[in-house]
Amino acid sequence: DVKVTQSSRYLVKRTGEKVFLECVQDMDHENMFWYRQDPGLGLRLIYFSYDVKMKEKGDIPEGYSVSREKKERFSLILESASTNQTSMYLCASSLSALTSYEQYFGPGTRLTVT
Amino acid sequence: KNEVEQSPQNLTAQEGEFITINCSYSVGISALHWLQQHPGGGIVSLFMLSSGKKKHGRLIATINIQEKHSSLHITASHPRDSAVYICVLIQGAQKLVFGQGTRLTINP
Numbered sequence: 001d002v003k004v005t006q007s008s009r010y011l012v013k014r015t016g017e018k019v020f021l022e023c024v025q026d027m028d029h030e031n032m033f034w035y036r037q038d039p040g041l042g043l044r045l046i047y048f049s050y051d052v053k054m055k056e057k058g059d060i061p062e063g064y065s066v067s068r069e070k071k072e073r074f075s076l077i078l079e080s081a082s083t084n085q086t087s088m089y090l091c092a093s094s095l096s097a098l099t100s101y102e103q104y105f106g107p108g109t110r111l112t113v114t
Numbered sequence: 115k116n117e118v119e120q121s122p123q124n125l126t127a128q129e130g131e132f133i134t135i136n137c138s139y140s141v142g143i144s145a146l147h148w149l150q151q152h153p154g155g156g157i158v159s160l161f162m163l164s165s166g167k168k169k170h171g172r173l174i175a176t177i178n179i180q181e182k183h184s185s186l187h188i189t190a191s192h193p194r195d196s197a198v199y200i201c202v203l204i205q206g207a208q209k210l211v212f213g214q215g216t217r218l219t220i221n222p
Binding site: 040041042043044045088090092102103104105107108110 | 200
């Protein structure tokens with residue numbers, strides 16, 4: 001079974017702090033994704049990566065950056081956290097886009113910025 | 115107009131009822147994905163389909179590409195089916211469009 005893990009289930013940070021959210025998958029998937037989910041807005045794509053060191057902006061990349069130094073790990077970075085970044089963050093991975101789009105999700109990190 | 119619309123937004127039913135959740139869309143797609151999100155936040159992939167029908171246990175998903183419509187059915191619903199169900203459009207190589215979700219509550 002595919003396993004996608006995220007470093008924290010719950011996180012509380014202060015405004016202006018630098019925040020790292022880590023995601024690890026154990027199935028050698030090429031694609032990895034970061035989403036945020038907010039009430040009434042559904043899931044929105046922040047960034048995705050289709051290979052090591054490769055990244056693409058999603059629909060709402062402002063205020064975020066990402067890092068993919070190893071295939072299994074995709075990090076989401078909030079350079080200077082703000083209260084409007086309080087949200088549920090979900091990581092996902094999938095096989096190569098040429099063969100499968102099915103995404104496997106991690107458990108989510110609920111981030112609160114105070 | 116949203117590219118994808120799910121209906122209903124909220125659905126409450128009694129245990130044992132047959133459930134239908136709809137997903138209509140207005141764009142060309144290569145496939146459609148149904149996800150289930152439990153109250154704790156975890157998301158599970160239910161189906162990926164590009165034509166016809168798929169069945170897994172009490173769950174059935176259908177898609178009609180010509181009518182741009184997909185349905186998710188649950189037979190003999192159970193309280194553990196209570197979750198948010200999300201349809202996801204897959205366009206091209208990497209574009210994904212998420213529905214708003216349907217919150218299903220099954221009462222015992």
